[in-house]
Amino acid sequence: MPSVDVPLLEMKGITKSFPGVRALQDVSLEVRAGEVHSLVGENGAGKSTLIRILGGIYPRDAGQILLRGLPVEVASPTHARQLGISIIHQELNQVPALSVAENIFLGREPRRVGGLVDWDEMYARAGRLLADLGVSIDPRRRLGTLTVAEQQLVEIAKALSADAAIVVMDEPTAPLTVEETERLFGFIHDLRARDVGIIYITHRLEEVFKIADRVTVLRDGLHVGTYAIAGLTMDELISLMVGRRLTEKFPKEDVPLGPPVLDVRGLTVQGFFRDVSFILRHGEILGIAGLIGSGKAEVAHAIFGATSLDAGEILLDGRPVSIRSPADAIALGIGLVTEDRKRLGLVLSMSVRANITLPIVRRVAVALFIRRLEETALVTQAIRDLDMAVTSPEQIVRNLSGGTQQKVVVAKWLQTRARVLLMVEPTRGIDVGAKVEIYHLMVALARRGVGIVMVSSEMEEILGMSDRILVMHEGVITAEFPRAQATQEGIMASAAGRVRSAV
């Protein structure tokens, strides 16, 4: 039996370098049984690296890992699982073609005599796990047919099925709705009661105060400190994370609005949204709010020509335009910052240089030959303007932190000198500091007369940055609020539609 004073997990003096970067230096983390321990820090602070070391994905350069006081070497992810360490990764590692149950038990399927998979047992156990979580998902369904939020819940069920002593959750609530988040928190309470140690990574600091017992703050690969939540305020935590006090989170300025730049009428894409009309003015930031599945992101994709419209027309500076492909949209001065930078926004295997100039590389080329000097000038200017943390323009984008990656995406669209910028979840998964920088950039663009459509699931930024707010529910615009009249309650009610407000 482990004695009471021995922590469940101790990571001591963990140091890890990657070529050219010191990711972690002398970092410690201690988790007790039955504790929810939050791990916070800006993007690039080293949270993910620390977790990957714990999960056996990266070897460490120095330091010690103790499990119930005994030193262990976590040699591989499989080994981590055998040791009782279960990690729910931010990027889901799932097989869309397999069933929910098969995903949950991947690699450790219940067996019958003779080694055959015991399907009945597997489906039954998966069903029980999901029911425990309060989720009504048929374990026989193909995972690919679930929503992202449901997939996340399956991933959580999978982690819990392993009878883990330590559960690591990396941004688990990012794709979840309010109710699903509440349910997850309820479940975390149950786990705590079962003496499981929980490491909870999040950018949503209000969650830290809601469920964590203690918090460890990392900054630039260093261990800033470990604190009891009870003795900490939100402002203190933020300044520990960023190493400075943020003067204002939303630097929104009133910019005199110009004439309409984008006028969309009756846009419809079957199965996603219908009859969407709005006018965006030069210098305006138009927020579009709505729940997952409300069709708000699809509107931006359709205006950009990434999906084809079934009906509707688009006017740009008063002239009707035909947009059949992203190339058309770019030529007309429309940019799209996508919601998923790794999947849609960046070519991770390419350099910062190549990513930033991808939409406009023809402009710096003569007879297809890229004029290197001209390109370099553009790229170094962009790196300076956006204050990107890169060592050189040739650095591969895969190796950058989330916040810096997002800056590369934005820089890419700044090159196109867009008059309309569609930004879908512009600050998803990036830290407070980088968020504020992106907001400053949006204001600077608006001041230059760029019209910005900001599609976002984050209520705070919708309220904090928009001149005007449209709310969508099940593919239809249900409300419009001027900045002065927008409230969280009003937006939530419209986003939920009448059905829910009647309950």
Added chain:
Amino acid sequence: MQFSRLYGLATLRRLPLTRLRNVLRRFGIAIAFALLLVILSALSGSFLTISNLLNIARQVSINAVIAAGMTFVILTGGIDLSVGSVLALSGAVIAGLLAAGRPVLVGIGGGLAVGALLGLVNGLVITRGRVQPFIATLGMLTIGRGLTLVYTDGRPITGLPDPFVWLGAGEVFRIPVPVLIMMLVFLASSVILTQTVVGRYVYAIGGNEEAARLSGVNVAAYKTLVYVISGIVSAASAVILTGRLNSAQPTAGVGFELDAIAAVVLGGTTLAGGEGSISGTILGAFIIGVINNGLNLLNVNPFYQQVVKGAVILLAVLLDRRLR
């Protein structure tokens, strides 16, 4: 036993070899090539002679030229299995035109046009028809071979003019003409991939096709283009082979796609696309050529040669994966 599983792998990987690993990762294939040269020079006195090295370069040239085109295709995440058949049909058309008394340039132009056309069909089937490159080019492999047999009636075409034969068998200052053609193809490929918009787009498509599309890249057009390039260079290799054999053989080029793919992969280009280089491919082609040549010089039984060659390819790629 459990102990070694717990400590072995992690400790090995943690050895303070980060810098060495970086060097190996970047230059591993070049180092392997240099090692191979040293070993073979030590084992055989006739290996490191100018005439033997030129001989190797000449033997390598055909596969290297095809592999250059294959590099474009694989960089986009595709594959072209039809290169051997394209070579055969282009060669047959060239020889047919020349045997009918047409000028050499017309013959070569006709052959290159056939290569470009078959490549275009590959590209359109893949992009417009949304057929996987493996299947599309597998179909073309069979069709191309069949067309070659139809065109040649299954017999070699001979009686080619001397100026044409010179392209496959001639020399300029002791350097075989095929080697010069190979150098030309590699220079052009390298310039296109590193200096032009086309190269940028090829890497972008292979790295993340959706992100490339959303950045305004005409993905279908550039994907089609790489198959056209592959078809044209396959036809260029047909010029070399037909000239060297002084005839077009209906069975020319059978299995060449595998050597080309091996050269590209040995050169460090990933089959998933987006990462790799043309300089790697030329090294890959030479490694295969040097192994062939060395085993011949050492009088290794030809049956075993295949085993050794395959093993070396696997070993090199395994090593590369380990270092990544």
